[in-house]
Amino acid sequence: MNNSKKFLPGLFLVLIIVFLILGAILYLAAYFWGFFLILLAGILYFIRQVITLGPAEAKLNVKLMGKKLMVPVVGILCSMILAILIMIITGYDPLTVLKSLFYGGFIRNWHVSVLNATPLIFTGLSIAIGFKAGLFNIGAEGQYYIGTMAATYLGLKLGLPPFLSIVLIYLISASAAAAYNIFPAVLKVKTGAHEVITTMMFAHIARYLSPIFVLANGGDPATSTHVYVTDEIIRTNFLPYFSSFLPEANYRLHIGILIALITAVAINFFLNRSKYGYEIRAVGANADAARAQGISVGRNIILALVMGGFLAGMAGVTETLGLNHKMFQNLDAGYGFNGISVALLAGNHPIGIIFTSLLWGALDAGGQYMSRTTGVPGAIVEIIKGMILFLIVAKYIYSWAGNRLVSRRKARAEEGLA
Amino acid sequence: MNTFLAIFNADLLVSTIRLATPIALAAIGATICERSGIVNIAMEGIMVVGAFMAVVFTFLSGSPWVGLVAGILGGGIFSLIHGAATISLHMDHTVSGAVLNILALGVTRYLMILFYGHPGTTDSIPISLKAYQFAIPGLSRIPLLGPLLFNQTPIVYLSFLILIAATILMGKTKTGLHIRAAGEHPLALETIGVSVYKIRYLGVFISGLLSGAAGAYLSIENAVSFSEGMTSGKGFIALAAMISGGWSPIGAYLAALFFGFADALQIRFQIMSRVRIPAEIFIIFPYVLCIIAVAGLVRRSRAPKADGKDFMIEKSE
Amino acid sequence: MKKVLLVVLMVCLVAGIAFARPGREGASTGGAVMAMATDVGGLGDKSFNDGAYQGLLLARDRLGAQVVVVESKQQTDYIPNLTGLAEDGARLVVAVGFLMEEAVKETATHNPDTYFAGIDIGTNPGDPSNFQGVLFNxxxxxxxxxxxxxxxxxxxxxxxxxxxxxxxxxxxxxxxxxxxxxxxxxxxxxxxxxxxxxxxxxxxxxxxxxxxxxxxxxxxxxxxxxxxxxxxxxxxxxxxxxxxxxxxxxxxxxxxxxxxxxxxxxxxxxxxxDIVQATYLVAESVANGTFAGGTQVYGIDRDAVGLAPFHGFDSQIxxxxxxxxxxxxxxxxxxxxxxxxxxxxxxx
The missing domain is CATH 3.40.50.2300 (Response regulator)
Structure with missing residues (x-):
């Protein structure tokens, strides 16, 4: 009896994880029936809760989760309604537009959404770690450039067995980006130079160093046929494609998204379960109190910025090994700034960042599809994004509205009594 | 060597002022805003809106002066979204700023398609504020400083006036005292019967007006049309100028001048170079200089104590 | 329980509407779709994006083509936009600007049934045959x-x-x-x-x-x-x-x-x-079925480059x-x- 009590939840846990991973992989590769596996994992999770905690508590947990999801869902719906209003006022048919936005972003060009989201998850995590320590790593874009440059360089030169080579490129290139962020970190600790200025300036410097790098690695018009782009990296250093094991997947979709998911889970564990994560959060919450507890503020500032650099660098590595396979002179990707949005939208929660990045990626991909097929300016997507961010993060609106509702009901009830 | 020294001339200083003015305006605004306790990273977005409104209203009215007023007011009104979000709705200041930056791009792009039929660049306005450049008689004769300070275009003169006004406002007036108190000890301010909310709204609004003026400078004084991306990060440079200026108007102005100077110098270095050096080496020069300056010079600066901290009044019901 | 059911039903309904494949508007009316993707400069640059657009408008007037324009906000948009245009049934997709070289060639390889042209983009041996590079001297x-x-x-x-x-x-x-x-x-x-x-x-x-x-x-x-x-x-x-x-x-x-x-x-x-003319000529070759891969170079020998009139300065020169x-x-x-x-x- 005792044995089975332990055995059953264990079995369930294994099943849940297997279904979840399989479902996620399938779904991300646009095999949409993977969703049913995820759903199944959810149901199993509920059953496991019933077994271990009893039905009442399990129900309560579900309710709590539903409540947590309320704000984002209501926020997205409200911003959609506002977008519909804007479209009506400016003379577009909202139903067609929204349909093609969703169809384009979540079905037809879902692979584009996933590709868009992949680097965003990394830069979002990079910025979130900064925020947790009370730092604004506004220069993630620059660390992304450094990661890209290092990965391109190594990708061109490193001819080891595929797996080993890729792991090494990830480690070295992301570390280079982390090292690049040591300067602002040390300046912050030693001289108090504000990280907003220093990381931003270092980002500009990295951005303008990249053309020189491109010229030096195969992009020189004097010697090369493909100018302002580096040579292509060695083929064995490419990240594997989904299509190598799921034939229907789009040919450009690489497994970088899975690396991003694993990283997000790892960062979640690091921030919320480990001692180092606790210290970073403590410094961010109240530096003086942390110092009183004997936590070194300087060390944690450096740790947070260096990890931020590492993560932003990983974004560059993933884009290089998975998608571009070379470096363009003028990247101008904007991942740094979009990373700020997805991090804030997720409340700096690593797991939340996965979903907000996918949402952002899908809005971009859907917006392109929409403007292509309906002629509606893609700019409406930027407006929708702004409103979503606004309406989800301004949680106070809901508690205010809720309070109004409650007090009005109360008043009405009192009236009824009288 | 002679040609090298030749770049240090009056033209360089004029160019410095030209490049520094939009940064300075936004940075002074941000200083007042942050002294009242509201973090503002939305200058970039507000500048975009200001620049766009200025061009649209110059078109509609035919007068760049109307455009200037529209640009300033447009920036001010747009910034009130930030005020409402951070002050009344208690939203995180950074988030709200990020939202405004996104919104500004989307809204101007959308409106541009509606007004002009395409995004990108608007048509040229008939007459720009540059045409109203005037020399102040007498003063403009002073060697070096004369042409620099007293033979300028309207918004540059405006920026001088604003610098003086902001310094007096923050240092000598009661309102300035209240603004500083709202940023340092909001509770104390509230207890003497001054509404922290109102003061903070004022700070945000002033910063919006000034960022709007900075945007108008870019579109209808320094250029003759609006194009997307024309602010190219100047709002964020203004943020850097505000911090390196130690949260004081005069400091912000000097920091902006420093950026303008470095940028002006960079372009001239590029012209002067006889050897083939990648242009990027020159372009990064202002940024390197900025890092050195921030790390070496301004270690004493400190943000207002309640900067970015939410302030909520418990209403008794 | 009723509440839950209602919510589920609503979600299904909304999802059904949202994810339903939108109908093709007007795809059957008019002639072949000739599309272009601008580079990040976008329309209104009074330069090559505008020029290529005018060329396509010429094709609309003379050949009855339908013109679709897509704007790209950043480099990562290029491939999805070009691919999308091809998949939506465009006969010709014009990529404007040198920065799109890699994107347009890759897309051409994966969409062999669509013709592609690249303004300011050259070709190398081994490039797909449904791609024509348009270069100017x-x-x-x-x-x-x-x-x-x-x-x-x-x-x-x-x-x-x-x-x-x-x-x-x-x-x-x-x-x-x-x-x-x-x-x-x-x-x-x-x-x-x-x-x-x-x-x-x-x-x-x-x-x-x-x-x-x-x-x-x-x-x-x-x-x-x-x-x-x-x-x-x-x-x-x-x-x-x-x-x-x-x-x-x-x-x-x-x-x-x-x-x-x-x-x-x-x-x-x-x-x-003369981007206008060059773009038009590509469109015309698609309409006539004479499209050829490789690079077309437009130089002074074809009167495709030159100086504009002096306008008001003419009498002073x-x-x-x-x-x-x-x-x-x-x-x-x-x-x-x-x-x-x-x-x-x-x-x-």
């Missing part, structure tokens, strides 16, 4: 602009009083140093030196096709150094340069299309390449200058002069 019209500037700034400085000085200095403002921009610059320098060996040509790279303020500042700095004619090859950035020339009362030379309308009292001429330009054109057509195409071939 920018160095040829740059050379002509250089001849004009080299003569006006020194020998004929009195021809346009009040605008030209005696410092024998001219300038060129560059956007990003892509090959087309480099060809303009190198041709300009070579042309100026061919008629005026001692001329000082100042060249500034702004590294941007969109930053008007930077273009203006670069031009102003040149004018401060004595430049009295400023050429630009910088897209929207160059609009700032023209504006600077207008303020300081010196001459500007426009680029790509006739930019005289930007500032009629300042833009003496423009180094033009001395006949001798016009003759020198005509002679240079004749020399080029006869192959008597070779114009350098890269910086490596000239000493700065």
């Amino acid at each position: 920018e160095h040829e019209c740059g050379y002509l602009a250089g001849v004009l500037a080299g003569l006006l700034t020194q020998q004929y400085a009195s021809a346009i009083p009040g605008k030209l000085n005696s410092q024998n200095t001219i300038g060129v403002v560059l956007g990003m140093l892509v090959p087309a921009v480099e060809r303009y610059e190198v041709g300009f320098i070579a042309g100026a030196r061919s008629v005026n060996p001692t001329v000082n040509v100042i060249s500034v790279t702004t590294d941007s096709f969109t930053d008007q303020a930077r273009g203006k500042e670069a031009a102003l700095a040149m004018i401060d150094q004595g430049a009295d004619i400023v050429f630009h090859a910088a897209g929207q950035t160059g609009l700032g340069s023209i504006n600077a020339c207008d303020e300081r009362g010196v001459l500007a030379i426009g680029v790509d299309i006739d930019q005289n309308a930007v500032a009629p009292n300042t833009v003496v001429t423009s180094a033009m390449k 001395p006949q001798a200058v016009k003759d020198r330009i005509a002679a240079a054109i004749a020399d080029m057509k006869a192959g008597r002069i070779r114009i350098p195409t890269s910086r490596a071939e000239i000493n700065r």
